[in-house]
Amino acid sequence: MAANFHNPISQAVRPEDTAETLSKYRRSQEQGKADYALMVKAFYDLITDFYEYGWGQSFHFAPMKGGESFEASLVAHQHFLGEAVGRKP
Missing domain, CATH: 1.20.5 (Single alpha-helices involved in coiled-coils or other helix-helix interfaces)
Structure with missing residues (x-):
């Protein structure tokens, strides 16, 4: 052993x-x-x-409204985020 x-x-x-x-x-x-x-x-x-x-190029998710395309929802959400921080398109 x-x-x-x-x-x-x-x-x-x-x-x-x-x-x-x-x-x-x-x-x-x-x-x-x-x-x-x-x-x-x-x-x-x-x-x-x-x-x-x-x-x-957008790594965030965007809420989609009825009938809105994926691309349109991203654009709308980017505008929303820009306005929220005081930016203009």
Whole structure:
């Protein structure tokens, strides 16, 4: 049974390797942050194309009045939002 026993001490970092191991860990953390930032940018670059395909340049939803087209509802809502903040067409 002793042959199957896993000794975690055998996997421990030797005292003389502590500084190097810590440095590798910190570099891996920094690289992880850089990789994460690249992934987020790539995701939003990709998903933006899908949003623009579905909604055009307007990423907000617009209420549609009876018989109003999707495009007309976006234009009307953009005018409403512009007026709400004091802008004029």
